[in-house]
Amino acid sequence: MTNPPRRQTASDATQTAAAAGAGVSDPLGLGSDPLALDAALRRIWATGPGWQRLAAVNHSIVGRRFMVTALVFFAIAGTLAMLIRIQLATPDSGFMEPGLYAQVFTMHGTVMMFLFAIPLFEGLAMYLLPKMLGARDMAFPRMSAYGYWCYLFGGTLLIVAMLAGAAPAGGWFMYTPLSSKPWSPGIGADVWLLGITFVEISAISAAVEITVTILILRAPGMSLDRMPVFAWYMLTVAAMMLVGFPPLILGSLLLEAERAFGLPFFDPAGGGDPLLWQHLFWLFGHPEVYIIFLPAAGALSTLIPVFAGRPLAGYRAVVAALVAMAFLSFGLWVHHMYATGLPHLSLALFSAASTLVAVPTAVQIFAWIATLAQRRPNPGPPAGPRAPAPVSAPVSVPMLHVFGFFFVFVMGGLTGVMLAIVPFDLQAHDTHFVVAHLHYVLIGGFLFPMLAAGYHWLPLITGRAHDGPAARLGFWLVFAGFNGTFFVMHVTGLMGMPRRVHAYGAESGWHWLNLLSSVSSFVMAIGFAVILIDAVMTLRFGRKAQADPWQAATLEWAVPALPPPPYTFAALPRITSRADRLEPRKIAPLLARGEGVLGLARNGWMETVGVTVAGGEPEQIVILPQQTYLPLWTALATGAVFLSLLFKIYPAAILAALVVLVLFLRWPVGEHAAADWGAMPATAGGGAMPAGEGLSLPLSSEAPVPPALWALRMLAVADGALLASLLFGGLFLALSAPGWPPPLWPALPRAPGILAALALAGAWGAARMAGRAAGRAAGRAAGRAAAPACVAALAGNLAALAACGWMIAALPPLQTHAAQAVLAAALIWLGLHALIGAVLAVNALRRLASGHVSARRRIDLDLMRLWQAGLLPAGLVVLGFPAMLRALAEAAAGAP
Amino acid sequence: MPLVGCGWTGGPLSALDPAGPQARAMAALWWTMLAAAAALFVLVMALYLWALLRPEAAARVPPRRWILWGGIFLPLPILLPLGAAALVLGEAVLRPAGTEPFRVTAEARQWHWLFSYPANPGAAESVDLLHIPAGRPVEVTLTSADVVHSFWIPRLGGKIDAIPGRETRIVLIADAPGSYGGQCAEYCGTGHSFMAFEVLAHPQEALAEALAPVPSAPVPSTAQEPAR
Numbered sequence A: 001m002t003n004p005p006r007r008q009t010a011s012d013a014t015q016t017a018a019a020a021g022a023g024v025s026d027p028l029g030l031g032s033d034p035l036a037l038d039a040a041l042r043r044i045w046a047t048g049p050g051w052q053r054l055a056a057v058n059h060s061i062v063g064r065r066f067m068v069t070a071l072v073f074f075a076i077a078g079t080l081a082m083l084i085r086i087q088l089a090t091p092d093s094g095f096m097e098p099g100l101y102a103q104v105f106t107m108h109g110t111v112m113m114f115l116f117a118i119p120l121f122e123g124l125a126m127y128l129l130p131k132m133l134g135a136r137d138m139a140f141p142r143m144s145a146y147g148y149w150c151y152l153f154g155g156t157l158l159i160v161a162m163l164a165g166a167a168p169a170g171g172w173f174m175y176t177p178l179s180s181k182p183w184s185p186g187i188g189a190d191v192w193l194l195g196i197t198f199v200e201i202s203a204i205s206a207a208v209e210i211t212v213t214i215l216i217l218r219a220p221g222m223s224l225d226r227m228p229v230f231a232w233y234m235l236t237v238a239a240m241m242l243v244g245f246p247p248l249i250l251g252s253l254l255l256e257a258e259r260a261f262g263l264p265f266f267d268p269a270g271g272g273d274p275l276l277w278q279h280l281f282w283l284f285g286h287p288e289v290y291i292i293f294l295p296a297a298g299a300l301s302t303l304i305p306v307f308a309g310r311p312l313a314g315y316r317a318v319v320a321a322l323v324a325m326a327f328l329s330f331g332l333w334v335h336h337m338y339a340t341g342l343p344h345l346s347l348a349l350f351s352a353a354s355t356l357v358a359v360p361t362a363v364q365i366f367a368w369i370a371t372l373a374q375r376r377p378n379p380g381p382p383a384g385p386r387a388p389a390p391v392s393a394p395v396s397v398p399m400l401h402v403f404g405f406f407f408v409f410v411m412g413g414l415t416g417v418m419l420a421i422v423p424f425d426l427q428a429h430d431t432h433f434v435v436a437h438l439h440y441v442l443i444g445g446f447l448f449p450m451l452a453a454g455y456h457w458l459p460l461i462t463g464r465a466h467d468g469p470a471a472r473l474g475f476w477l478v479f480a481g482f483n484g485t486f487f488v489m490h491v492t493g494l495m496g497m498p499r500r501v502h503a504y505g506a507e508s509g510w511h512w513l514n515l516l517s518s519v520s521s522f523v524m525a526i527g528f529a530v531i532l533i534d535a536v537m538t539l540r541f542g543r544k545a546q547a548d549p550w551q552a553a554t555l556e557w558a559v560p561a562l563p564p565p566p567y568t569f570a571a572l573p574r575i576t577s578r579a580d581r582l583e584p585r586k587i588a589p590l591l592a593r594g595e596g597v598l599g600l601a602r603n604g605w606m607e608t609v610g611v612t613v614a615g616g617e618p619e620q621i622v623i624l625p626q627q628t629y630l631p632l633w634t635a636l637a638t639g640a641v642f643l644s645l646l647f648k649i650y651p652a653a654i655l656a657a658l659v660v661l662v663l664f665l666r667w668p669v670g671e672h673a674a675a676d677w678g679a680m681p682a683t684a685g686g687g688a689m690p691a692g693e694g695l696s697l698p699l700s701s702e703a704p705v706p707p708a709l710w711a712l713r714m715l716a717v718a719d720g721a722l723l724a725s726l727l728f729g730g731l732f733l734a735l736s737a738p739g740w741p742p743p744l745w746p747a748l749p750r751a752p753g754i755l756a757a758l759a760l761a762g763a764w765g766a767a768r769m770a771g772r773a774a775g776r777a778a779g780r781a782a783g784r785a786a787a788p789a790c791v792a793a794l795a796g797n798l799a800a801l802a803a804c805g806w807m808i809a810a811l812p813p814l815q816t817h818a819a820q821a822v823l824a825a826a827l828i829w830l831g832l833h834a835l836i837g838a839v840l841a842v843n844a845l846r847r848l849a850s851g852h853v854s855a856r857r858r859i860d861l862d863l864m865r866l867w868q869a870g871l872l873p874a875g876l877v878v879l880g881f882p883a884m885l886r887a888l889a890e891a892a893a894g895a896p
Numbered sequence B: 001m002p003l004v005g006c007g008w009t010g011g012p013l014s015a016l017d018p019a020g021p022q023a024r025a026m027a028a029l030w031w032t033m034l035a036a037a038a039a040l041f042v043l044v045m046a047l048y049l050w051a052l053l054r055p056e057a058a059a060r061v062p063p064r065r066w067i068l069w070g071g072i073f074l075p076l077p078i079l080l081p082l083g084a085a086a087l088v089l090g091e092a093v094l095r096p097a098g099t100e101p102f103r104v105t106a107e108a109r110q111w112h113w114l115f116s117y118p119a120n121p122g123a124a125e126s127v128d129l130l131h132i133p134a135g136r137p138v139e140v141t142l143t144s145a146d147v148v149h150s151f152w153i154p155r156l157g158g159k160i161d162a163i164p165g166r167e168t169r170i171v172l173i174a175d176a177p178g179s180y181g182g183q184c185a186e187y188c189g190t191g192h193s194f195m196a197f198e199v200l201a202h203p204q205e206a207l208a209e210a211l212a213p214v215p216s217a218p219v220p221s222t223a224q225e226p227a228r
């Protein structure tokens, strides 16, 4: 399903009509009428009205949709939280019966984590990044749209299941065996596993897209060390998502395979281990917490300097701290498993690492304090979008929420350090103390910063000015209600109240505290309602925002109008200093006049600049795809796959998967890539393309490393993490699960293994040859020159696929022991990748035939070559895996 | 300071009302950390508010110093001793030295605890009721017949999961004879809230009698079901 994103190019054939006019009307755009330029760019970039909105791919629209949808899910999960608090308000409550209560807390946690927090920051990042980086859109707008639809459909599936009374009920971490078939016979657990995997696809595609956008779609001259710090945060977060989400995807697939087909990955009776699920889950789950915190921290690092009127103090220290945090966060997962009986020494190791995270966190906190301390004594701009700000208020509404962040998050961080200490955690673990801690961290570290960000960027996103006593009232209600709700949970937890209990007796001594907590939660809910009503009123009746209301120093405020037009910038700025010290007020009018790079409209192309990764030197003109329904159709087909799996109609699932494949094959069509523009005479509109400011750049279709190749590299990281998790899982079982070594070792025939290795090596060689042959050939001859090698690559992949099938068929029944189940999983991974290799070869052949490949335009061949180059070593590892597993299991059994 | 724990924070399941050396050490650890955390919280908030409200004064501290002192020199000297103390304390709590422990096995299943005393031939099994000697280490070996549960007697010490396919162990000590509440701490299905048990600590002399299979011995207790 996660086909590599291919060429992101225009799919609208009518656009070529414009190309007949041979391009540039006013090559440098200079002196042109800004209104005419605006109109011309709008014609190219605008999303149509009515149904055509479903075809939107523009980052501003899709980003907004992500955010609004996330807020809807927040309202749903918040309502569930209120139900929880009603239930716990009094002892021996009969409001909900335990089965329903389990569904409610499971859905509350699941929706908050997967459908609210992650999509909200994805939407914000999607909305802001191009604007902050000085690009016109994200690198893969159709991926954004596809990700959005996957998120919407997956989330809706979960909510519909809940309304139908079939929600998952095992808690948001779905521990096995409680979530296994015998103890969760209904469809609820399948809904969780499949729905969340569906949503994760969206997260992975967002992560690919965010990394590639940050790496290469920046304004000319914006080297990495000039990026606004928010981009550093999001780059780190996206990288963490690429590595952190695959373990959960893998775990979910394995558990679903166990539930549906009886493969005993987590069943100790068949050589599986419930602890494997816990490891896979927390291998994802712990980084996840930082994945949620860091974007919020990035927003803080952006808006605190704006308030202070000074650049962020310690930019480099902050970047170093967040990278350190990213690495550390992958070494902490065991602190969720202190009570599982692991040796104390290994617990101590994870404990030490866990406490150490406090250091990079403190570095950021004090960088923010230092920034505030350097604040310009009398900040010129008023604290609100309109002068004069209320005199009584020393801080703006966003800064009020920043105060909320400091107060709540610091406390959550401190209890986090406590929980990292093994002997204390053994008491507090799985009690309401942990519920308190996690809400202090999530609401302090995510919700308050996001509310601050919301108020800060509201004028940008909506074009409405905002000021308000109501917003302040809302804040104080939420703040007071929050502390009242959750502070007391520290106490009830230590007084022995386990989490996830639906009822408790009066003799426990917890009832007054719980009542206080429940009453406070309604104060908080009223606060959210005030904030919501105030926001809606602002949207309906607010005054128009003035440009750059906060006197910020980053590029998102240099857009020509609020809210920004669909093309974002009429021209892209040239950056010569740190991009968080700019003066948007001065830049905006220049850009609006087209003074800058690509300040032109030509050929109906949606153009933006691609730069070199480190230096930010302009390198290519990336032509982005027009609006299209393809993402919607593809996501619908993907949804059909998941629904068929859910209802166990496997033939339909295979059919739907084929439809997804066929739809993905339609993505690469791009009219501009049908010709070598660089080789055409300038009179015909060809040559290196003028890009304004005296620059001439190749189109990305003719550039050595176009964005699509970057996307495949990023996807390879996620894919590698998936395979690594699987291999780790197998080795973990061999080492520590009961029932190993298996009574009967699954013997694999030699021949197909050798065949697969040779076939993969051959496919790799053929893919290399295809690229070389195309490179040597002139013009259209490339097609004919490269075709034989592509056919060879296709054959190699098909042979490898067949060999994998042969080996899987030779395994003993997979239900009998985890050993063969794990081997089968690895071989299925390999077979699927060979299949995708075959699809890439078919795609290359198709593109060769349609004239989209030449010596200059080799992306389809390059994708194939990169795929095979990665698949060969990975395939050899998979083929060597059976021997590895056996050796390890026998060594472990031999050891005393 | 632990005295604070005896008032309104008491209760049959309160970890703040310890009744054994391990739980006491853990509670002492908590109160110490609480004091340190409160001080740190006040310090950080004061610095933040100072920088926010009195920037003219706070600006005299250069950014570098803020970050170095606040980010590195403030947390490290606290974290390192804390980590070391945690290691030592953890060793002491998880593996208390001393006399040969009294051994018990506990099988968790939805939603009961079955205790047996293999080291005491003739002792009757008991359901949701655990007999132990007071003043002597008790080693409980846990297994699970179905899903993951977690064995927890807050007033005696920390928890340990009961995991299908595995055996886990915990050693606990009760200071004095008496009754202590126990509860399943890991969500294990709809009966989770009610998966409580009672621990009766007997004087060493009276233990044999308590273990003897009297006709009405293994009755699930109702005295100590906190979560109802």
Ligand code: HEM
Pocket (backbone or CB within 6 Å): A078, A081, A082, A084, A085, A105, A106, A108, A109, A110, A112, A113, A116, A117, A170, A171, A172, A173, A435, A439, A442, A443, A446, A447, A485, A498, A499, A500, A501, A521, A524
């Ligand atoms: C809006 C106010 C909120 C309230 C009143 C609230 C309340 C609660 C309560 C009482 C529980 C414990 C349920 C139990 O153990 O029986 C809980 C669990 C949880 N909450 Fe919240 N919550 C709120 C917001 C959030 C937010 C914003 C997030 C995350 C971004 C979140 C994430 C979670 C998670 C992950 C759990 C654990 C669920 C589980 O045990 O499976 N909550 N919440």
Ligand SMILES: [Cu+2]
Pocket (backbone or CB within 6 Å): B108, B111, B148, B149, B150, B184, B185, B186, B187, B188, B192, B195
């Ligand atoms: Cu239980």
Ligand SMILES: [Cu+2]
Pocket (backbone or CB within 6 Å): B149, B150, B184, B185, B186, B187, B188, B189, B191, B192, B193, B195
């Ligand atoms: Cu339980």
